[in-house]
Amino acid sequence: xxxxxxxxxxxxxxxxxxxxxxxxxxxxxxxxxxxxxxxxxxxxxxxxxxxxxxxxxxxxxxxxxxxxxxxxxxxxxxxxxxxxxxxxxxxxxxxxxxxxxxxxxxxxxxxxxxxxxxxxxxxxxxxxxxxxxxxxxxxxxxxxxxxxxxxxxxxxxxxxxxxxxxxxxxxxxxxxxxxxxxxxxxxxxxxxxxxxxxxxxxxxxxxxxxxxxxxxxxxxxxxxxxxxxxxxxxxxxxxxxxxxxxxxxxxxxxxxxxxxxxxxxxxxxxxxxxxxxxxxxxxxxxxxxxxxxxxxxxxxxxxxxxxxxxxxxxxxxxxxxxxxxxxxxxxxxxxxxxxxxxxxxxxxxxxxxxxxxxxxxxxxxxxxxxxxxxxxxxxxxxxxxxxxxxxxxxxxxxxxxxxxxxxxxxxxxxxxxxxxxxxxxxxxxxxxxxxxxxxxxxxxxxxxxxxxxxxxxxxxxxxxxxxxxxxxxxxxxxxxxxxxxxxxxxxxxxxxxxxxxxxxxxxxxxxxxxxxxxxxxxxxxxxxxxxxxxxxxxxxxxxxxxxxxxxxxxxxxxxxxxxxxxx
Amino acid sequence: xxxxxxxxxxxxxxxxxxxxxxxxxxxxxxxxxxxxxxxxxxxxxxxxxxxxxxxxxxxxxxxxxxxxxxxxxxxxxxxxxxxxxxxxxxxxxxxxxxxxxxxxxxxxxxxxxxxxxxxxxxxxxxxxxxxxxxxxxxxxxxxxxxxxxxxxxxxxxxxxxxxxxxxxxxxxxxxxx
Numbered sequence: 001x002x003x004x005x006x007x008x009x010x011x012x013x014x015x016x017x018x019x020x021x022x023x024x025x026x027x028x029x030x031x032x033x034x035x036x037x038x039x040x041x042x043x044x045x046x047x048x049x050x051x052x053x054x055x056x057x058x059x060x061x062x063x064x065x066x067x068x069x070x071x072x073x074x075x076x077x078x079x080x081x082x083x084x085x086x087x088x089x090x091x092x093x094x095x096x097x098x099x100x101x102x103x104x105x106x107x108x109x110x111x112x113x114x115x116x117x118x119x120x121x122x123x124x125x126x127x128x129x130x131x132x133x134x135x136x137x138x139x140x141x142x143x144x145x146x147x148x149x150x151x152x153x154x155x156x157x158x159x160x161x162x163x164x165x166x167x168x169x170x171x172x173x174x175x176x177x178x179x180x181x182x183x184x185x186x187x188x189x190x191x192x193x194x195x196x197x198x199x200x201x202x203x204x205x206x207x208x209x210x211x212x213x214x215x216x217x218x219x220x221x222x223x224x225x226x227x228x229x230x231x232x233x234x235x236x237x238x239x240x241x242x243x244x245x246x247x248x249x250x251x252x253x254x255x256x257x258x259x260x261x262x263x264x265x266x267x268x269x270x271x272x273x274x275x276x277x278x279x280x281x282x283x284x285x286x287x288x289x290x291x292x293x294x295x296x297x298x299x300x301x302x303x304x305x306x307x308x309x310x311x312x313x314x315x316x317x318x319x320x321x322x323x324x325x326x327x328x329x330x331x332x333x334x335x336x337x338x339x340x341x342x343x344x345x346x347x348x349x350x351x352x353x354x355x356x357x358x359x360x361x362x363x364x365x366x367x368x369x370x371x372x373x374x375x376x377x378x379x380x381x382x383x384x385x386x387x388x389x390x391x392x393x394x395x396x397x398x399x400x401x402x403x404x405x406x407x408x409x410x411x412x413x414x415x416x417x418x419x420x421x422x423x424x425x426x427x428x429x430x431x432x433x434x435x436x437x438x439x440x441x442x443x444x445x446x447x448x449x450x451x452x453x454x455x456x457x458x459x460x461x462x463x464x465x466x467x468x469x470x471x472x473x474x475x476x477x478x479x480x481x482x483x484x485x486x487x488x489x490x491x492x493x494x495x496x497x498x499x500x501x502x503x504x505x506x507x508x509x510x511x512x513x514x515x516x517x518x519x520x521x522x523x524x525x526x527x528x529x530x531x532x533x534x535x536x537x538x539x540x541x542x543x544x545x546x547x548x549x550x551x552x553x554x555x556x557x558x559x560x561x562x563x564x565x566x567x
Numbered sequence: 568x569x570x571x572x573x574x575x576x577x578x579x580x581x582x583x584x585x586x587x588x589x590x591x592x593x594x595x596x597x598x599x600x601x602x603x604x605x606x607x608x609x610x611x612x613x614x615x616x617x618x619x620x621x622x623x624x625x626x627x628x629x630x631x632x633x634x635x636x637x638x639x640x641x642x643x644x645x646x647x648x649x650x651x652x653x654x655x656x657x658x659x660x661x662x663x664x665x666x667x668x669x670x671x672x673x674x675x676x677x678x679x680x681x682x683x684x685x686x687x688x689x690x691x692x693x694x695x696x697x698x699x700x701x702x703x704x705x706x707x708x709x710x711x712x713x714x715x716x717x718x719x720x721x722x723x724x725x726x727x728x729x730x731x732x733x734x735x736x737x738x739x740x741x742x743x744x
Contacts, residue, residue, distance in 0.1 A: 136688065137653040144687045151686050157652045158741060190657055191607055193636040198609045198654055219654050220609055223686035238683070245611035289614065308621040315618070325618075326611055326707055563610050 011043060024499055025261065027077075029088040037091050038101040041076065045106055050078035050087060052388050053107035055501075056114055057527040058093070058121045059516060062147040064524065066497075072096055072123055075514070076103070077501060077529075081388070083409045088501070099124030102131075109391030112537040120145035120225075130166055135218035135566060137161075144226055151226050160190075163202045163214055170212035171204050174544075178204070183211060186548070190219050194297045194552040197562030201540055201551070208547045213540035217533075220562040228526035232492025233259050233333050236526070241327040243528065244564040247286035247507045249278045249318070251564075252331035257412070258502025258513040259333050262495050265462050271335045272413050273455040277348070278330070279413075280444040280451070284355055285314045286507030286559075287395075287437040294434060294556030295366065298375050298549075303362045310358040313351045320347065333493045334468045335461030345452060352445050359441060376431040380542040380554040387428060391534035394509025396558055399436045400428030406505035420446045430550070433557035467493050492521020501529075508532055508559055532558075532565035594729040598642075599721040600630030602670070605641035607661060610648030612675040612707040619710035629717050638664040643720065644697070645713075649677035650690045659741045662697040667732045670724070672716045673699045676706040698737040 011030070023029060032040045044050040054077040061067040072093040079086050091100055102125035103110040114125040115134040122143035125131055133140065137157040142149050167185070171178050178185075189200035198219035204211045224243065228236050240255045241248035253275050260267065267275075292307035315325040321341060322328040330336055366372040382392070387400040397404055405422050407415040423439040425432030461468040465484055474481030497519035503512040509531030516525040535558045543551040604626075606616055619626050626632050635641040638661045650658055662671070673693050676682035679702045681691035693699060700723060701716045727733065 140652075149687070153687055154652055154689075155687075156740065157655055159656055190654070191661060197613065198657070219651060219657075220649060221651055221653070221688050222610075222649055222684045223688045227684065227686055242611055245614055289617070293617070305622050308617065309623060312618060312621065312623045325709065326614060 011040070011048070024088055024501055027086050027088055027501065029090055031090045031092070034091055034094065034100050037089070038103070038106075040089060041078075041103050042106055044078050044087065044089075049081045050085075051081045052079040052391060053077075053103065053109045053113070054079050054086065054391060054510070055512065055514065055527070055529045056103075056110065056117055057514060058117045058123055058145075059525055060121060060145065060147045065518060068092065070094055072121060074100060074117065074123060077512075077514075083404045086501075093123055096121065096123045099126050101126050102128040104128055107391075108386065108389040109534050109537065112533065113391075116533075119143070122146065132165075133218075135221040137218070144223065151223070151230060161216070163200075163216055166214040167202055167204060167212060170214060174211050176204070176206070176211055181206070188548070188551070190216070194555065196293055196556070196560065199536070199555075199560060199562060199565075201543075201555075203540075203543070203548070203551070205548065210543050210546060210548065210551060213543055213551075215536060215540045217536060217562075218566050220566040222563070222567065224528065224567040225526055228523055230522065232521045233495065233523065234492065236523070237331060238327065238329045241329055242563050243530065243567065244286065244506065244508060244511075244532070244561045245326060246289045246561055247282035248327050249322075249330060250282040250286070250504070250506050251511065252329065253279050254502070254504035254506060254511045255513055256331040256333055257504060258500065258515060259493070259495060261502050262498070262500045262515065262517060263333070263467065263493070265334060265464060265467060267335060267462060268459050269456050270339075270458040271460045271462075273451050274336065274340060274460060275331075276413050276415075276418075276451045277448050277455075280447045281314060281317075281348075281351075283444045283507045284441045285311050287441050288314075288355070288358070290556070290559040291362070291434060291437055294553065294559075295362070297552050297556045298372070300366065300372065303365060306358045306361045306365075310351065310354040313354045317344075317347045317351050320344075332461070332468070334464060335459075339460050348448070348452065352448065355441065356445060359438060363438060373431065375550075376434060376553055376557070377429060378427070379430040379550045380546055381427045381429040382538065382542055383428065386538075390538040392509065392538070393531050393534075394505070394507070395423075395436045395440060396428075396433055396509065396531075396535055398423060399425035399432035401426050406503055406510060410503070412504075418447050418450050420444075420450075430553050430557040437559075494519065494521050495523070503529070506531065508561065508564065509535070511564075528564075528567055530564045530567060532560050532562075533567075536560050536565050591729040595725050598724055598729075601633070602631040602643045602717065602720065603633045603635050603641045604631055604643040604645050605635050605638045605661070605665065606645045606647055607658060608645075608647045609650060609654065610677065612647035612678070615707040615710060616645065616647045616674070616713065619713045624710040624714065626714065626717065629714060629721070631717050638662070639666065641665055642669050643717075644669060644671045645674055646671065646678045646693050646697075647674040647707075649682065649684060650693050650696075651688050652690055653688070655690055655696050655741060658693060659696050659739065668724075668727075668729075669733065670700045670720045671697055672713075672720065673702045674713060674716070675703060675708055679704070682706060694739075696739040696741055698734040698739075 058074045070092040074091045076089040119133040140155045184205045189195040190198045200216040203213040240251040243251045288307045288311045292304045295303040319325045322330040382400050384400045384402050387397050403424050420443045423436045425436050470481045470484045475485045495517040499516045501514045503510050512529030514527040518524040673679045678693050681689045701719045703712050703716050
């Protein structure tokens, strides 16, 4: 991300107590006083046009070797409307119980992001409309991401919340009276066939029409971020598989890429091209499962077979390559476990042929199908402005007509040299969200075909003994090799102290990793910027005024993956 | 129906006679090929369940394709994926709603033991909440492994009395002690 055009002087005039605290990659980090946070953020939004609040997180510096003046700091990432620039704001939190100002009046995405920080760190956000736990259950005690919270302290949950504290006020603002207006309150989930995971949405219905809705998430919160703090960088790779398990390889690549950027190492070209091929194949199989399940939800069952079977063929290719169908763990910091196998090209060609066939057959059945179109067109449209404010990224944002794709905005891995098109929708309804995915799969096939043609010979790992494991013959025959292996396995790849935010255009949108390193082989903190988390936040708002059956389709078209959303 | 029975019927050799058998044998014979699964799919394993239900692996070959989305219609609970502490009361409620007899498959490492999520949020195995009949190893298990578990349940039900409730004495951590 380039930073040269950030107008720091104007920013300084607006908020009196700011200072540049350094840079995170190319991104300027600006330190703001607690009392100035709200003004600074609104200035960034209104005057500097940083219209997307990408991420909010906090860091607990309790066990850091070089702690700053306060134990807690909150971090805000803002993205410019040109999508090329990002700026970070840092706020030292003097008293977590006093907290900092909430940014909810400015950005739609702030609501859940702040609730998560409150839930995990116990930092209060003043004037937040509904500050309560989001990932952990309400009987949970303590704040798990604080450094003095032991990782294995569990709390029994005996009951589920009724959610009326969130739904009730929403019903009132819509002008209804729950007691007298004969509304029906209906639970969709947490175990619901169309929720594709454990997600709960509670809706108030006036007849078939949804009057208000609220979602409860966190059912699949598996403590990814806390687990990262006790594992070495390469040990984290299997955990990343299970974020978005429909495209596991892509998460591997995104995480490895971020750490490699922190290490400032350049991968060999063959490794880069293999990663492009596997990332695009993952995008295809992710979209396949989204569309297959989405169409199944509306009763179009045949398409489920048409789309899921090529996915199974892709699994065959991946299990031949990596040994696993779903959770591949194929990447390593500095490259990958091994090279492609002999005959991979024919297998891959075959997979792509079948994928294309599956897409063709499905599109022939649905594209001009009146039932399909009437079920999905003009259902839950999201305007471009709202999509940005909600923090949408990926296909869901592009469906709303915003031409933003990291592969174009900030090209990595030679994406600027591939010939492919960005797929953009127009109205952002369920139809667009689905059709953008159909077309993106075809574009991904184009990229794969070019990458396969251009793939050079050579190594697939960096030639750096501080990063890559030595070859086995060295480990077994030389003392240096044995020591090298031992240190890399036990201590991990040592990453220079500092902090970094790396972003990757994953199947669902911008998958970001914010990593703080203390110089050891284990990260001090990892925060995932999960696209599904922000998409889900918008869901209970955009289904209002539509019917329950539409809400099911909308959820399918947003492609919420619980593993990624709840982490 | 085996060949001899068919032959007997075709030749009308049985005439007006009556076949006698044990009630257990008839019920178990009916049950084994009509297990109705309820899938409590939470995570990655649920995606492998989808593959098992799709045409390549085709769970219908084992008579377990009637997926029910209400636990009240199902007799086989497949817990596919990680169960967090927050999900535990929901899992218990689902299990309690299932009519007897009911079987439980714990699919994958997380459901069986918490897997590699030994942390503040994850339940360390669903057998703390509900009784489990078959555990499947794998993260996630391949579809063949799930089919194997279904066959395992089919074998199991033959060995049990057909009309008695199963596991009446089980007490999980959410049951009142």
